[in-house]
Amino acid sequence: MDDDSRYEAVHSRDERFDGVFFTAVLTTGIYCRPSCPARTPKRENVRFYRSAAAAQAAGYRACRRCRPDTVPGSAEWDVRADAVGRAMRLIGDGVVDREGVSGLARRLGYSARQVQRQLTAELGAGPVALARCRRAQTARILLRTTGLPITEVAFAAGFASVRQFNETIREVYDLTPTEVRGASGGTPADAEGVSLRLAHRGPYAAGPVFDFLARRAIAGVEEVVGEPGARCYRRTLALPYGHAVAEVGEYGGPGWLPCRLVLSDLRDLGCAVQRLRRLFDLDADPYAVTERLGADARLGPLVREAEGLRSPGAVDGQELAVRAVLGQQVTVAAARTLAGRLVAAYGKPLPHASGGLTRLFPAAEALAEAPLAELGMPAARRECLRTLTTALADGAVVLDPGADREQVERELINLRGIGPWTAGYVRMRALGDPDVFLPGDVGVRQGLALLGATAADAGDWRPWRSYALHHLWRAAATGTRTAGRTG
Template sequence: MHEDACYRAVSSKDARLDGVFYSAVRTTGIYCRPSCPARTPKRENIDFYPTAAAAQAAGFRACRRCRPDVAPGSPEWNLRADLVGRAMRLIADGVVDREGVAGLAARLGYSERHLTRELHAELGAGPLALARTQRAQTARLLLQTTDLGATEAAFAAGFSSVRQFNDTIREVYAMTPTELRAHQGRRNVVHGVIPLRLAHRQPFDAAAVFDFLALRAVPGVEEVVVREGGGGARTYRRTLALPGGSGVAEVDEPAKPQGWLDARVRLGNVRDLTAAAQRLRALFDLDADPEAVAEVLGADPHLGPLVAKRPGLRSPGHVDAHELAVRAVLGQQVTVAAARTLAGRLAARYGVPLPEAGGGLTHLFPSTASLAEADPADLAMPLARQRALRGLCAALADGTVRLDPGVDRDEASAALLALPGIGPWTVSYVRMRALADPDAYLPTDIGVRHGLRAAGSTAEPSSDGWRPWRSYAVHHLWVAAGEAAAAERALRPAKTSAKASK
């Protein structure tokens, strides 16, 4: 970080850098996000830290005004493929809480000492401190938005003891858990439902994300419904297969632009809250930096008009990498509607029923182990694709192919390509959505080709100038292709009428 640039960002209240770094004021002992509305401190009184954990380790507490613990995550962690980036993605998914530092290091293929040294050198905090900061945020959320007791909230947030929980809350927020709960008050607490505010950077094209998810919603597993009293805005609902059990999530499309998405989760095991929240963030691509994307893609003569027309277009990820990989194979050489229908049939046949169905949600998506043994009669697809699906599911189930957040994307791509029936299109689609790679490209995709034609490109352009945001280029081209197809359909009745009149 260049400290002079950081200070200019703090002075201008630049919300684009919220979550990218944190400012700490020595005279008050408080750390903030760059956009904190408080008066800007003098330059000599302010320090900058790459993570909230580093600021806490230096003895600073979170600002109660700007609440830096709910800032969007840094877009750097999806962009980077090195050890630190992969480690941060796993920590965000709650791996340290579930498996400890030893489990995190084992997943990354390094020793605990080397991993801790690398994180300390770059982020100013080790994996335990980074996970502890995340636990504190989860605990605050549980205390202020649910009816869980303090002890239940402590263990649900991932703390190993009540004493550790109490000490951390006092250190991070300068309050006891009881004071923290009373400070903001709890409103509209519904037993078993945890409300979330999922922060993001502006601009955010929410309509496009909800359109994308609605088109691909698997019956019984996902649905998009118009929200009552929402002025036509929608709610996305889906089932979740989480480390500790099942869950259901709902995310509201905002009726007007705002800096967050309202969401609710109902969990079989409340310890899964961290993982559920992070996976929803990945699904809606909430840690993206839309202005950085626009700066690169907007300079392209063909993509520039598309970017200007759709500011803040996101590249949706997924809540379950295995599910997405299966759906990618189901979608090979068929329409989106056909793939969705087949996925729904498999979910009804092999998915685990929810303990309590709600609305159109009835099942979890089938596990790869169950699909690897699926009856061929249930797989309405050519034999070659059946073999590809079975082979993929077997490889995912036994760990031959890994698609967890900390996997090396190039290694995962190579492992997928080695499977029979898995080609470059499938691998790129899995990278883009399951692995949240912002730079995946699908040059052979029919939607991309139609989008290029709609954008006025008469030849296959080089995508090198779109790096490292080629996934966003794909989505802009898909939107352009969809709009062109819709315009063509609208003209057909007029042409038919004109011919009939002749």
Template sequence: MDDDSRYEAVRSRDARFDGVFYTAVRTTGIYCRPSCPALTPKRANVTFHPSAAAAQAAGYRACRRCRPDAVPGSAEWNLRADAVGRAMRMIADGVVDRDGVTGLAARLGYSPRQVQRQLTAELGAGPVALARAQRAHTARILLRTTDLPVTEIAFAAGFASVRQFNDTIRQIYARTPTQLRGSRTAAPRDGAGVPLRLAHRGPYAAREVFDFLARRAVAGIEEITGEPGTRGYRRSLDLPHGTGVAEVGESGGPGWLPARLRLTDLRDLTTAVQRLRRLFDLDADPYAVAERFAADPRLGPLAAARPGLRSPGAAQLHELAVRAVLGQQITVAAARTLASTLVAAYGKPLPAPDGALTHVFPTADALAEAPLTELGMPDTRRRTLRALCAALAEGTVVLEPGADRDAAQAALLALPGIGPWTAGYLRMRALGDPDVFLPGDAGVRHGLAAIGAGPGDAGGWRPWRSYAVHHLWRAAGDAQLRVSPAVPS
């Protein structure tokens, strides 16, 4: 896009570009999301910025009406596998807050100066400024949803000092922390955790996403509550500073899902939110996916029937790797049973049970030397599982936000018992690659047959083949229901 096309998006209040770029108005000193409902500024008064951090660095404060700091992240960072894309995923996960710019650079394999230069060139802000913008957003959430003292919020949000916290809030929001807290909308709160609205762009096929998660829910670490249409997905989280319990609702308002987080340490708020966003694929661009699929006469009708179908990721990446091995060559229900047995035997108990949630998933270290005799599966599969967990614990295989996808896939394939399906499935879900196709998957083959397509047709679905896989899985389930109505999809 050039600036003229960006201005046209602002004139039409096009929400498709929220999070893709930000609009700053010289005469007011405010920056907005493209869909801001305020009066459209004159073209001569507008500048555009590739990130909220860049707008803040240029001296603009966030619009109080459209809250541009709360928009979904750009889908570009899910798609891109270069250093900048990887860095953005790591910053979102809180790597800079925990390990500094040096830690971020080490993960990327660059010097801190190179990382600073690349991010500034593309986003108008370096890693410190990008992390600072994220910390400010976290602080705003805590100020408006909890009764914690301001000092505690400053450190929970990741600020190094109260003075730095106060200065940042005043600069970004043109208010003091106390004023920002006082302006919150009065609402009944039960005090149990931090309530959130998880923003997404465009349509969101919540029913299908919750169906997908419900079929795979593992006892002890996951549960589904309520009935279709009003369901809640609950799960435990093992986080850098402690544990947590997350709940996400199926029915929210336009553009968001309701959520609540209960954390043993509030410093984990940013990381926990980002894990939920990855799990529910909330930063996707459904408009781009729909536009690509609409041109295909076979896949197009599936995409039109389920607008906003997502490709769910993972909340715990090593957990998904273990579950993928457990699920090799068996049904989803059988894999879920094995995973539940594993959690009961080796999982770490929560400080206190929370509903049906009793444990967090066992660590890779714990499973690397475990006998795994509780699992009724072949010895070769147990050896594969232990080898995978040892590689994860030692860092031979790296599964983390921003990991190099090609390197991770190659390392997985080098392990005994890990084939193309397992490596591809992990690349799609654990590493968030939107362009993975699984031609050897039985559900994909059945889905292709149901729509009269073949594996060769998948080339036309790039770069969104992961979403095509989910449409094919649904098509296979629908075809099975037509043949055997008593068999669930």
């Protein structure tokens, strides 16, 4: 987009571009999301920024009406596999806060100077400014939803000092922390946890996503409770500083899903939110997906029937890889049973059970030396699982949000017992690749047959083949045929 087309999006208050770019107004010193309901400023008074951090660095404060810091992330970072896209995913996961810019650069395989240069060139802000923007948003959530003392909020959000925290909040919001908290004073920081809204862009087909997660829910780690239309997905999370129990509702208001997090360490709030966003694919661009797949004569009816269908990711790459190996050559139900046995035998118990949630998914280090006899599966697959977890534990294979997708797929296929289906499934879900196709999958073959299509037709669905997969799986599960069927 050029600036003129961006201004047209602002003039029409087009929510499709919320999070894609930000609008700053010279005369007011405020930056907004494109869909801000305020009166459209004159073209000569508008400047555009690729990130909220860049607008803040230029001296603009967030609009209190449209709250641009709460928009979904740009879908571009989900699609892109280059260094900038990988860096953005790692920053969102809190790597800069925990490991500094040097840690970010090390994970990307670049020097800190190169990372600074590339991010500044594309986004107008370096890794420190981008991480600072993330911390400010985490602080705002804590101020608005908990009754924690402000000093505790500062350190829980990742700030190095209270002074730095106060200065940042005043610069970003033009308010003191006390004023951000407002008259309500938040709620007590107890077992009720932190309640927030997970924003998404455009339509969201929550029903199929919750169906997908419910069929794969592992006893002790995950559960889906409630009736369809009002379900709640609950799971445990192993996080950098501790653990959490997360709850996400099937339906919220327009553009968001309700969420509640009970954290053992509030410093994990931002990381937990980003991992849930990846699991529910909340930063996707459903408009771009629909434009491409909906125009296909075979897929079009399925796309229109499940508008806004997402491609669920994962909260932890290592967990997803283990689950993929357990699912080799067996049904979804059988894989779920095997995963339940694995968790019961090796999962770390929670200090206190929460409903049906009792354990964390076992870490790769715990599984690498485990006998795995409890699983009752063929010796070759047990050995494959041990080979995978050993590679994950010693760092030979890295599945963090910034991992290089092509490299990871090659490394996985080189492990004994892992083939293209497993590597592709991990690439799609653990690494969030939107363009994976699994032609050997039984459900995919069934879905293609119902559509009267072949695997060769999948080339027409680039760069959104992962979403096409979910439509095919859904068609296979329901026996849906489309007008594209022949013969």
